Amino acid sequence: MLDYTLKRSKRRKTVAIKVAQQQLTVYAPHFVPLGDIESWLVSKKDWVQAQIAKQTSQAQMQQLPLETGVINLFNQPLAIKLNKGKSSHWQQNERSSELSLSVSSRVKNTESKYLSLLEDFLHHKLESYLEMRIHDYCLKMQEALPEQLKVQHYKRRWGSCNQRRELTFNLHLACAPTWVIDYVIVHELAHLKYMNHSSVFWQRVSRFYPDYKKASQWLKVNGSQLRWQ
Ligand SMILES: [Zn+2]
Known part of the structure; x- marks a missing residue:
């Protein structure tokens, strides 16, 4: 399973993910069960890993x-x-x-x-x-x-x-x-x-x-x- 931070919100209607600084954050409405979020994440695994790899290589940019x-x-x-x-x-x-x-x-x-x-x-x-x-x-x-x-x-x-x-x-x-x-x-x-x-x-x-x-x-x-x- 991917490491992620879960952010629940009352106003949110759908589940969304964001990869920033090589970290994964999941935004979800209160009513969606954790099991559903995790099985949905499994289907997004390749995309998330590709994003993290891309951000890692950018972070390794040569220092001045x-x-x-x-x-x-x-x-x-x-x-x-x-x-x-x-x-x-x-x-x-x-x-x-x-x-x-x-x-x-x-x-x-x-x-x-x-x-x-x-x-x-x-x-x-x-x-x-x-x-x-x-x-x-x-x-x-x-x-x-x-x-x-x-x-x-x-x-x-x-x-x-x-x-x-x-x-x-x-x-x-x-x-x-x-x-x-x-x-x-x-x-x-x-x-x-x-x-x-x-x-x-x-x-x-x-x-x-x-x-x-x-x-x-x-x-x-x-x-x-x-x-x-
Ligand atoms: Zn060419």
Whole structure:
């Protein structure tokens, strides 16, 4: 049986359920017997569990990297070091797996400057990786290079492709493993030929990225942890 809080009310005419903060609440009129409520709940069990799972994964969203002091770049942790200096810039020390963010002492809003430097760093890393891989995959797929490549914040999607052959990728992919990024690349490049998710589209994806189901599953399970805003 599911754990729940029961709230009875005189005015209520029907039974209703709500899942909030991973907790289940049942609202019921006074006249409905407990046994009836519980057997009705059994029939709603799958839905309730799906809601709780969804809210749990949202709650696990990545904490602000500046608070934890760690950022994942291509799924590898990088320690973040914050400094004040003469100018604002980022610098990656590949040997010590450290990213140093320096903010000029003249900057007023230091917090937001650190965050914009961090995003600038991720943007730069992801863009270089995308440029290289898009080039490789276009050769393999015998596809002309896209007209434009953009990296930006997306809330709910990992990439997009339009009729003008402009490809856009979510900045937060920079935190994902490269084999997952490759899947998003092949997915978007396949859209240059098929602007839909038809079976011929998926055939093209699977031809150039046979493990596409595994990668798309990885994004479903871990995707929310890649974001921090
Ligand atoms: Zn698509």
